[in-house]
Amino acid sequence: MNAPVKAIDQRWIEQAEAARDLKAQLNGLEADESSEIQFTEWSPGRTYVTIWSTTDGEEVNLPRYQARAAMNTQKAGGGWAWTTNKELAPERKVNNVKCFLHPAAPERTILNEMGIVQTCVAAHLANNGSKRTHAEHRHGSLWAQYREELADREKVIAKKEDRERTDAILKLAGRAGKE
Numbered sequence: 001m002n003a004p005v006k007a008i009d010q011r012w013i014e015q016a017e018a019a020r021d022l023k024a025q026l027n028g029l030e031a032d033e034s035s036e037i038q039f040t041e042w043s044p045g046r047t048y049v050t051i052w053s054t055t056d057g058e059e060v061n062l063p064r065y066q067a068r069a070a071m072n073t074q075k076a077g078g079g080w081a082w083t084t085n086k087e088l089a090p091e092r093k094v095n096n097v098k099c100f101l102h103p104a105a106p107e108r109t110i111l112n113e114m115g116i117v118q119t120c121v122a123a124h125l126a127n128n129g130s131k132r133t134h135a136e137h138r139h140g141s142l143w144a145q146y147r148e149e150l151a152d153r154e155k156v157i158a159k160k161e162d163r164e165r166t167d168a169i170l171k172l173a174g175r176a177g178k179e
Helices: 007-025 029-033 064-071 108-114 128-138 140-178
Strands: 048-053 059-063
Touching: 007 048, 007 064, 048 064, 059 064, 108 140, 128 140
Parallel strands: none
Antiparallel strands: 048 059
């Protein structure tokens, strides 16, 4: 997905950002802008530029025509959603929750015991809720098998605990009767 970014294309998107900011400062341009002719780049070779999210610091390489549209996106609370200046974007926090099928996931030992060898490379999910949603949507049948295996294991543990509890009660009851 990350295509090489050329310096000339990066300067182009920086100029597009500067133009966007200048237009926002000049209030009277809206009426004149409606008659403006715009040319869209449709040439066969796409050139890529890098922009950063002002919300979460995500770095994205996009074709120039998509980057221009993204640069004009505003956040709900005000301000621009994207910038060409990495310093204006917040520090990127990379999530570290892994898919249950990831080779380094804690669930891997149970999956291996079950004979499930499929893997998933998703290693940067936001939280366990995202992990569950990812699993349900991307790996529905394997997720159902895994959940069923967990439920079966919990039943075995619960029966064992019940048996131990019953044996302990009977042992105490037997001693109480002898005394």
